[in-house]
Amino acid sequence: MPQRRSTFFVLPPFIIGLICLVAFAVTFTQTLSFVVHATRTEGAFVGAVAKSGGNHGGSFLYPQAQFTTPDGRTFKATSRSGSTDQPYADGNAIPVLYDPNNPGHAEIESIWLWIGPLVLALFALLFCGIPAIVFFYLRKKSRASG
Numbered sequence: 001m002p003q004r005r006s007t008f009f010v011l012p013p014f015i016i017g018l019i020c021l022v023a024f025a026v027t028f029t030q031t032l033s034f035v036v037h038a039t040r041t042e043g044a045f046v047g048a049v050a051k052s053g054g055n056h057g058g059s060f061l062y063p064q065a066q067f068t069t070p071d072g073r074t075f076k077a078t079s080r081s082g083s084t085d086q087p088y089a090d091g092n093a094i095p096v097l098y099d100p101n102n103p104g105h106a107e108i109e110s111i112w113l114w115i116g117p118l119v120l121a122l123f124a125l126l127f128c129g130i131p132a133i134v135f136f137y138l139r140k141k142s143r144a145s146g
Contacts (some may be wrong), residue, residue: 010131017127024120031113038097040109043067045088049078061086065094077106079115134146 043065050059060082068074077096098106099114108111125142 004108010135013127014131014135017124017129017131020120020124024117026125027120028117031117034105034107035097035113036101037099038107039100041067041069041096041098043077043094043096043108044088045092045094046076047090048082048086051082058084060084062086063094063108065096065108066097067100067106068094069100071105075103075106077108079108079110081110082114 044067046064048061048063050061052059059109062082063079065075065077066074075098076127077098095109096106097109113144
């Protein structure tokens with residue numbers, strides 16, 4: 001009976017971990033596919049989009065870069081991450097990735113592209129790893145005493 005309780009105890013977090021693992025696989029694959037197929041170019045900082053939020057009750061500034069495709073069309077990419085301080089000055093060069101078939105789908109190239117998959121991978125590791133360790137420890141302990 002103790003074995004069943006330990007299995008039940010570790011099952012819910014393990015299932016959460018599996019869900020995080022699937023979400024990681026999807027977001028990682030999408031991000032990797034975008035980065036591999038995207039065209040890299042250099043954009044220029046043209047300002048920021050202000051969005052309210054956070055605990056301080058103020059606004060976060062999300063940098064925008066303007067870039068031009070080889071055919072002369074101009075687009076803007078907005079960063080996924082914002083801050084209360086602006087890290088760029090007008091005209092600063094910012095690396096941009098864009099889909100050559102849809103230049104409106106553009107991202108500022110930074111570590112923030114990978115934060116979503118990274119966080120999901122960490123949650124998957126914690127929620128799958130810890131319950132698995134506990135499960136096998138309890139299983140070994142019950143066999144040794146059994």
